[in-house]
Amino acid sequence: MGKQTVKIFDTSLRDGEQVPGCKLNTSQKVIIAQKLEDLGVDVIEAGFPVSSPGDFNSVVEISKIIKNTTVCALSRAVENDIKIAGEALKYAKLPRIHTGIGTSDSHIKYKFNSTRDKIIESGYNAVKYAKTFVEDVEFYAEDAGRTDNEFLAKVCEKMIEAGATVLNIPDTTGYCLPEEYGEKIKYLFENVKNIDKAIISCHCHNDLGLATANSIAGITNGARQIECTINGIGERAGNTSLEEVVMIMKQHENLNLDTNINTKLLYETSKLVSESMGMFVQPNKAIVGANAFAHSSGIHQDGVIKNRETYEIIDPYDVGVNKSSIILTARSGRSALAYRAKLVGFDLSKDELDLVYPEFLKFADSNKSVLDKDIPKIINNIL
Numbered sequence: 001m002g003k004q005t006v007k008i009f010d011t012s013l014r015d016g017e018q019v020p021g022c023k024l025n026t027s028q029k030v031i032i033a034q035k036l037e038d039l040g041v042d043v044i045e046a047g048f049p050v051s052s053p054g055d056f057n058s059v060v061e062i063s064k065i066i067k068n069t070t071v072c073a074l075s076r077a078v079e080n081d082i083k084i085a086g087e088a089l090k091y092a093k094l095p096r097i098h099t100g101i102g103t104s105d106s107h108i109k110y111k112f113n114s115t116r117d118k119i120i121e122s123g124y125n126a127v128k129y130a131k132t133f134v135e136d137v138e139f140y141a142e143d144a145g146r147t148d149n150e151f152l153a154k155v156c157e158k159m160i161e162a163g164a165t166v167l168n169i170p171d172t173t174g175y176c177l178p179e180e181y182g183e184k185i186k187y188l189f190e191n192v193k194n195i196d197k198a199i200i201s202c203h204c205h206n207d208l209g210l211a212t213a214n215s216i217a218g219i220t221n222g223a224r225q226i227e228c229t230i231n232g233i234g235e236r237a238g239n240t241s242l243e244e245v246v247m248i249m250k251q252h253e254n255l256n257l258d259t260n261i262n263t264k265l266l267y268e269t270s271k272l273v274s275e276s277m278g279m280f281v282q283p284n285k286a287i288v289g290a291n292a293f294a295h296s297s298g299i300h301q302d303g304v305i306k307n308r309e310t311y312e313i314i315d316p317y318d319v320g321v322n323k324s325s326i327i328l329t330a331r332s333g334r335s336a337l338a339y340r341a342k343l344v345g346f347d348l349s350k351d352e353l354d355l356v357y358p359e360f361l362k363f364a365d366s367n368k369s370v371l372d373k374d375i376p377k378i379i380n381n382i383l
Contacts, residue, residue: 003258006249007042007225008242009201012273013058014045014074015239016229022277026058032276033062037069039269040260041242042225045098048074049088050081056088063092070136072096077126086133097130100140100168103155104147116151120158127162138166140203145171149184153191160194166225167198171214174207174237182217189222201225204240206232211240216248219257230273231281231288243270243287243319251313267320287319294325296369298333301326305339328370330361344372346379356382 013029016022024032029046036044046062047055063071071092075081077099089095101112101123108114114122123139130137139159144152156167169188171181181204189195202218202225204211215226232241246261270288274281283290293316295301303310304324316324326336334357338348341356348356359382364370370378 003256004224006219006223006257006259007199007201008040008246008259008261009043009045009072009225009227010036010041010229010242011045011203011227011239012036012229012233012242013062014047015227015235016233016273017047017277018235019233019277019279022233022279024058024276026054026061028276029058030061030065032273033066035265035269035272036230037066038262039265040262041069042260043070043072043096045072045074045227047088050075050078050084056084059085059088060091063089063095067093070094070096072098072138075099075126075130077101077122079126079129082126082130082133086130089134094136095134096136096138096166097134098138098140098168099126099130100138100142101126102142103152104143104145106146107143120155123155124158124162127159127164131163136165137163138168138201139164140168140170142170143172144169144184145173145176145181145204149187150191152184153188156188156192156198157194160192160198164198166201168201168203168227169218169223170203170227171205171211172203174205174211176204176210176214178210178213178217181214182221185218185221185223199224201227202240203227205234206237206239209237211238212244212248215240215245219245219249220255231270231279231285233273233277233279241286242266247287247314247319250318263318264320287314292316293321293323294327295336296327296329297331298336301336301339302333305335328360328364328375329368330364332364332370340370340372341375341379344375346375348379352383 046059049056049059059073073085073088075085085097127137200223202215202223204214226245228240228242230242232238243266246259249257295304300311334353341348356379360378
């Protein structure tokens with residue numbers, strides 16, 4: 001049986017942009033949206049149109065230029081929100097309205113001062129109204145991670161009855177453990193009678209560092225859409241990282257799941273988003289961090305020089321990185337020094353290497369790293 005496709009819903013321009021200091025203007029959003037379409041994402045959440053004239057305009061302009069990817073606009077379960085979202089999407093080739101409401105007891109009591117029945121009624125009416133603007137309607141059950149499973153199943157059943165095509169099950173506060181989130185998705189498949197009429201979507205936050213793990217637990221239990229952001233940007237500790245979930249599916253073929261993402265564009269897309277938002281990517285960030293394919297330990301360097309797969313499970317070319325990096329430091333061994341020396345024109349014999357290596361260590365001990373320009377000086381000092 002062929003691999004099943006998991007849709008990638010990118011919310012970098014909506015949830016990702018909610019990070020303080022990361023506001024983008026419309027032209028920046030359009031450029032990123034085009035790059036996301038090139039990357040192969042299935043859905044671009046372009047903004048929250050009712051929130052500001054700028055967000056409304058960004059959704060309009062993105063809708064005009066995106067041809068093959070679904071363009072999605074967020075709304076609350078409020079009639080005016082939905083109306084404005086529908087208007088913003090009028091040029092979209094593949095429009096989607098993403099509407100919803102909080103379903104946890106905490107949200108129902110403290111945020112809405114409401115009841116479970118009224119929450120279901122509000123959600124049902126919102127989906128019905130959204131269907132008058134677009135055919136593709138996604139419903140989010142905010143704080144589903146802390147929502148009682150039995151009530152959540154009831155909510156999902158009613159929203160599908162109202163016409164929802166996608167059901168978003170957010171771990172809004174990043175609270176769930178992977179097994180808990182996976183069991184929640186499994187429970188819905190087993191207890192929502194019309195579940196076959198909608199796609200289940202994972203939207204996980206990273207407050208406990210579990211967003212990626214929870215999203216993978218979701219898809220292994222039947223979810224077929226992951227909501228994520230480039231570089232894992234997002235409110236508080238961020239969202240599920242797009243590049244991480246995509247490469248997990250690519251590397252673990254036993255999952256029998258894949259995406260439509262052109263992984264060779266991951267690194268340049270990461271750089272574009274980072275530079276546009278002024279959000280630096282931490283060097284040890286998986287897949288796209290500066291050190292993701294860098295090696296400074298002598299043992300690791302020796303292994304990678306002999307065969308890259310000894311310490312790298314991903315070929316850097318697969319994510320758009322030119323090559324692995326052998327970084328010379330005081331922890332580097334002879335093989336790494338010989339390798340880097342050869343790259344700058346010095347093919348050292350074993351005896352020459354034995355002479356140069358102590359001098360190299362002295363230099364490395366007083367510097368964070370040894371650069372290409374330093375190598376000739378070290379060698380010439382001895383030879």
